Amino acid sequence: MRPSGRTPEALRPVSIETGIAKHAEGSCLIRIGNTEVLCAASVEGRVPPFMRNQGLGWVTAEYGMLPRATHTRGDREAARGKQSGRTQEIQRLIGRSLRAVTDRKAMGEMTVTLDCDVINADAGTRCAAITGAWVALHLAFQHCVRTNIMSAIPLRDHVAAVSCGVANGEAILDLDYAEDSTAEADANFVLTGSGNLVEVQATAEGAPFSEAQFLAMLDMARDGVAALVLKQREAVGG
Amino acid sequence: MRPSGRTPEALRPVSIETGIAKHAEGSCLIRIGNTEVLCAASVEGRVPPFMRNQGLGWVTAEYGMLPRATHTRGDREAARGKQSGRTQEIQRLIGRSLRAVTDRKAMGEMTVTLDCDVINADAGTRCAAITGAWVALHLAFQHCVRTNIMSAIPLRDHVAAVSCGVANGEAILDLDYAEDSTAEADANFVLTGSGNLVEVQATAEGAPFSEAQFLAMLDMARDGVAALVLKQREAVGG
């Protein structure tokens, strides 16, 4: 039995509210259980220097956590003067995941920056950020189509992410904080709407895990992502 | 006529929603027009080194703005590696304002940190932060009383803040972004519930201003703060 009473393959309740960041071209607040992440997409009419003159767009992400998103207050990264390795690792993951389903040629030389800021954290923030960022990105592209900057939405597919873990030797889906801090293994799966893999990250927290356990997690992740994709579809009005 | 159609002495609509930061001992989301600031109070059972062994508590604040709280996306301070002078100036102002009405002796050697994070900005964010932070602080002290950490709420008075300006030679209250960017003078007044002054900051943006204009702003600020104090009272259940 899981601390929350969920079955091993049960996702927490998911909701996606759009239009939260009033100035952003696209935005949403995604809630997965008690985890809440504000995702805002900003469109800019040029690409960073290293991407210039290639005829391709750029999609990138930044991630942050409000100091009191967590049980005990964390240091503010701006005050400490640098982003932690964890923050940088997560924001690079979000950017890569979105680029994997974006038709950057169709975008033209434009940049979309996704700001993913965690308002409340109860584990799974990077997965929530990827799932919500796709919605904000889609909304921003809708804005570009409406304003005739683009002729069609340059996204080839959905992308969404979910965490899995091994607890008491058994695979479980979508860990909350209580589970995350005691799991024997921890994995994040980023998948497309059509079921292909964009990113797999699995880590033994204590003892190494077996291939069978890994494959059980991968199966659960498929179902979890399918459910998240339905929520994304509703949020973007599709 | 003001861009928003308000009269010179009219405040924007104000609302204060509590309990937003689920882990914080006290929190609220304050909305003043389109400006939205999330204020979260974190209680810690010790004071910073420079305050030790004096039998006094400490109240401090940190301030941040989500990158897309503004019309065009701003740099993330954590990514740039330092807080701007403006950020530091604001967070010191919030801390000073709250300490001016706190009975730090009655607190004992505890620290409350107020995190004020701007979700949406339409001018007046530092004033909204002070007004909301008082609510978060009061709620955190309520928590301390409920859990027998303190015997009474160690606040001597309300404190709230409002901006004023001079536009076309005339004093106006509670500037929004359109006004803030064209005002001839810009002032922030931090006052207590009983009408005393905690902080006055007035700056000529172009030509210097007259004493008469300054005094007109001060009068308007009194009324604005009185209205904000009523909203604070409702929010903390008093």
Add this chain to the structure above:
Amino acid sequence: MRPSGRTPEALRPVSIETGIAKHAEGSCLIRIGNTEVLCAASVEGRVPPFMRNQGLGWVTAEYGMLPRATHTRGDREAARGKQSGRTQEIQRLIGRSLRAVTDRKAMGEMTVTLDCDVINADAGTRCAAITGAWVALHLAFQHCVRTNIMSAIPLRDHVAAVSCGVANGEAILDLDYAEDSTAEADANFVLTGSGNLVEVQATAEGAPFSEAQFLAMLDMARDGVAALVLKQREAVGG
């Protein structure tokens, strides 16, 4: 009675010695009691990037304190690797104050940087810096006129600053260190030669202060600034 034996409205002895920084286009050492600030103006024939192609000049300031300007040695900001929030707040104040009386259109696209470095500190360093920086700026503009870079000195008025405070419930002018560290309120007034306000900053150090106390400080500041303007006039040969 004040620690120094001064009456409440008495300024400390003031002197302004010009030509201290041999390479600078304008410079002075201003002494107000035991506070000594070296102000040097550097003229450059271009404006910073954010000001380009607007046909306006730029006046900015940097502020520093020698490590042993104070009773106990302070950290060298260059060694710590960053300027404190206080330093940044002060240098922005100096810059704003000088820009308020400068005809930036008449300057053309030139920059003057005012370096204000505190040699000895006995409170009131930011006010002394503003007062001295105006002299250095005027001298630098004289240099520009002499060398035919400008046709007239692009200053509309004097600007000078003085601190006030509340001690034992009574307003006092131009606090020294002994007073500054115990005052109940602390204020800085930046005024023009013609008596208008450029900046007002008043802060309760303990309990909030009353409007009557605030107005008494403002009255004293007027007289103090008038006296400083006379000293400025002598220093620039007017």
Add this chain to the structure above:
Amino acid sequence: MRPSGRTPEALRPVSIETGIAKHAEGSCLIRIGNTEVLCAASVEGRVPPFMRNQGLGWVTAEYGMLPRATHTRGDREAARGKQSGRTQEIQRLIGRSLRAVTDRKAMGEMTVTLDCDVINADAGTRCAAITGAWVALHLAFQHCVRTNIMSAIPLRDHVAAVSCGVANGEAILDLDYAEDSTAEADANFVLTGSGNLVEVQATAEGAPFSEAQFLAMLDMARDGVAALVLKQREAVGG
């Protein structure tokens, strides 16, 4: 056909030379094709503050690349003043991988730091670093046993890593630079000597990849790691 003429499942030539860092308790230079990483283990008789009084040891890693380890010279991270996100991500991976096979209770409160510095880079540096760091760690533990600091070597198993990729739709093992820069997917597998998984990281570089491709990579990785474990065994004299 691969650029190097290797078959899809062929590892590059591997050699491990020990004793390179003369002052280190354990060290080796691992060569995998043209990739060369110097791994040095430093033993210290205490743990970092966050690990104290738990009766457990600590194993951690730092990673660096000499500026001219690459085709074109890279910036020196010490000169730029910070480690890149990539560097931090890699050194955390190395540390986690080694801790997964270390009996930290048997270590006692000691720290071993593994410095992994890339002398020449031809892709696969993080995998080479993990594989070489295990050797350096084993040698350092041998030193601790010889000097009676430990009674037995506190390692439960080997750990080694290898990269895989998808090129032209087909899985390949141990990518060199030419392959790494064009692969459709890129994965790193960290496995134990007994075949369990410690870490899996797979990333789509362009289009998402299929589960079948992923499983083909995992199979190749098993064989690759088995070969590396034999080389480790020789190097530590086992």
Add this chain to the structure above:
Amino acid sequence: MRPSGRTPEALRPVSIETGIAKHAEGSCLIRIGNTEVLCAASVEGRVPPFMRNQGLGWVTAEYGMLPRATHTRGDREAARGKQSGRTQEIQRLIGRSLRAVTDRKAMGEMTVTLDCDVINADAGTRCAAITGAWVALHLAFQHCVRTNIMSAIPLRDHVAAVSCGVANGEAILDLDYAEDSTAEADANFVLTGSGNLVEVQATAEGAPFSEAQFLAMLDMARDGVAALVLKQREAVGG
């Protein structure tokens, strides 16, 4: 003929004014030609951590240059966020030079920090700083003797420094800026009052120089330092 009309072996006019930094235990303003350096000594009753419990004192120095000490304004190091390599090199040289003549055992576990800040620069600032810092240090030790912190002044000898160079193939003493920027070789000699060597730094600016040229510089430096030592003696009242 030198630009200033001096003979090859002529020092510029030297003056040392004491008591400039009002709060410092010892201070002086040393002028060598148009070079002016303010040297302030701060005494502290403990040593830095790495020196503790050895029964020895510590003497250290920090060096800075006001931004407009030079012909064109230089960046403020505090604003850039780091001290240049040149600054660090100079302050380590000043510290080493003073420690070479200090009886650190007789000092006891106390620290003296010498702040050397260049007000006006016309070459030779590091040499002026060493020469002036010795005076500030001596005055600070006098203060310690007067206040019974020390029983005698713990200095074994004078130490002073002078620059030399090679211009048009000929050795010259005490270069000013015009000479310094064109010299073929540049050397700094730090010598004691009794004529021993504390530090020699000689650098070819263009072509390498000969041993004969080097020895000619060393001879001139001896005479220059002897003259500086007389000035030091007057300044400390001896």
Add this chain to the structure above:
Amino acid sequence: MRPSGRTPEALRPVSIETGIAKHAEGSCLIRIGNTEVLCAASVEGRVPPFMRNQGLGWVTAEYGMLPRATHTRGDREAARGKQSGRTQEIQRLIGRSLRAVTDRKAMGEMTVTLDCDVINADAGTRCAAITGAWVALHLAFQHCVRTNIMSAIPLRDHVAAVSCGVANGEAILDLDYAEDSTAEADANFVLTGSGNLVEVQATAEGAPFSEAQFLAMLDMARDGVAALVLKQREAVGG
């Protein structure tokens, strides 16, 4: 008798192995006793901004030490976020020394960066770095000649360096760590193949030293450098 049994004027065994950094235009591993420094030269077809349009080339150096090059592990400078003053001082010395023998006009507007990374340290690392960097630079210039970027090798002479010291009052050549940490004086001499001086740095570690001691060190350094120049000649195939 020296700890190593060497006579006062004996150099440690020297070897120079070329071609270590596979991607570099020139490289070598220089070993002097147990000191090992990897020197890699990188050629770039442009000069830094401050050197542009002068028709001159640029030669510069960076220096680093692997954390476990020393008896006890040192902090990694990239992790600490800045290079120490010592590192900066050394890399500037290496750059100056090489530029003194380079015909920068003949180079054209190209840059060569010498990376000198210490693999094992047993004193004398900066001298080894200079001596090895000259070899790497020569090899890189050979590469430029072979690829028709330059018509001849733009080096006017060899440059090499050796340390000397005073131990028990007597001059000694090429100190190892045991000697370096106890020497009364420490000097580095950088000389050309033809015997001229490029840089002299001599420092009293305790008591000041005499001119006679200094001249004895200089004599030994001449012979030491002559031996190093022979090794350089062999290494570059000359």
